[in-house]
Amino acid sequence: MIVKWWVTAFQLTELFVSSLVHLSYGFYLFSTAVAGDVSQSVTNWIFKPKFEGNKEIKSSNDLPPIVLVHGIFGFGEGRLGGHSYFAGAEKKDDRVLVPDLGSLTSIYDRARELFYYLKGGQVDYGEEHSKACGHAQFGRVYEQGHYPEWDEDHPIHFVGHSAGAQAVRVLHQMLADKAFKGYENTSENWILSITSLSGALNGTTRTYFDGMLLEDEKLIMPVSLLQLCRIGVIVYEWLDIPWMKDYYNFGFDHFSMTWRKVGIRGLLDYLLGNAGPFASGDWILPDLTIQGSIKLNRHLHTFPQTYYFSYATKHPTKVMGFAVPSGIRGIHPLLFIRVLQMSQWRHPQHVSPPYKGYRDEDWWDNDGALNTISMTHPRLPVEHPSCLVIKDSDCQPLQRGIW
Structure with a gap:
């Protein structure tokens, strides 16, 4: 009984510290963005610059664009003031595009948004999907697409970080399936290459530590x-x-959760879990569980004419047979505990394993957010073609259709 109380106390303490850290970091980003914008406005008012910025355009119209797709809690160009999710890459070349997708919307919804960001028009989430998930069929309007000429003759390079990699893969499959109404000419050859940076290709055990239930990937622990x-x-x-x-x-604008439309009663419905994205499961965390990723991957293919690259990361090392973080020096202190947690992961015995041949130790290597086994290439429920590369020179010449 005493042990149980100690475990509960430790879990509550961990929850408090983790919540405080996340909240503080979010407030820091938001406040610095506002302060930066205010400072820039004052500077412009005082000095009245005659030109804007010093961006060097190094692109060529003969080169295809590179689209950088952010992960969970991420943001695109134009959000959070002067902050950049991709370290300012979009400011160095006008052919580098960083779309602002829903930071917590489902992988499916993000893939739809990504298509219309590039081609232009009003985002269409699809009638069947929208009805099933309880949101509007149509969303944001892009008066002008960021690359309207996009087609098989003008393919694009995509780089996805974390959950962004899965959003690109879902978009790729949608193009192959001609899933966009009014665009019957789409194909998998619209995408020249996909690069995954620590991509959530097979889910992550982090979702369970943070609150997703193993028994049902759509439910959250109280x-x-x-x-x-x-x-x-x-x-x-x-x-x-x-x-x-x-x-x-x-x-979540397509869910119309604003007080103007639902009032106090609607707010209570959302909080009680009777409506909204968290009730229907149409948000990103269920897609990032191992079970959710397996469901998603069942319909996704690796196509023979596309180049695939993935970069995997990890921080644990083996000490006396146990996986532990490799050291404070190589990892941010706030991530140290998260890496340690994930490196000691044990799947509960009362819950069936997510797939045949599952082993806990396969999921121990991680970077604090994602498991390394998930980043290398799509492997669940079907192993996709892959080749482990240590040095870039080992993969020359480049091969299509293989990770």
């Missing part, structure tokens, strides 16, 4: 970090403060 996140997002969306959403948007 007391968990994700439960607090859910409540915070619902309140943020319901308040619908325009200037705040201009800085950061979770992407």
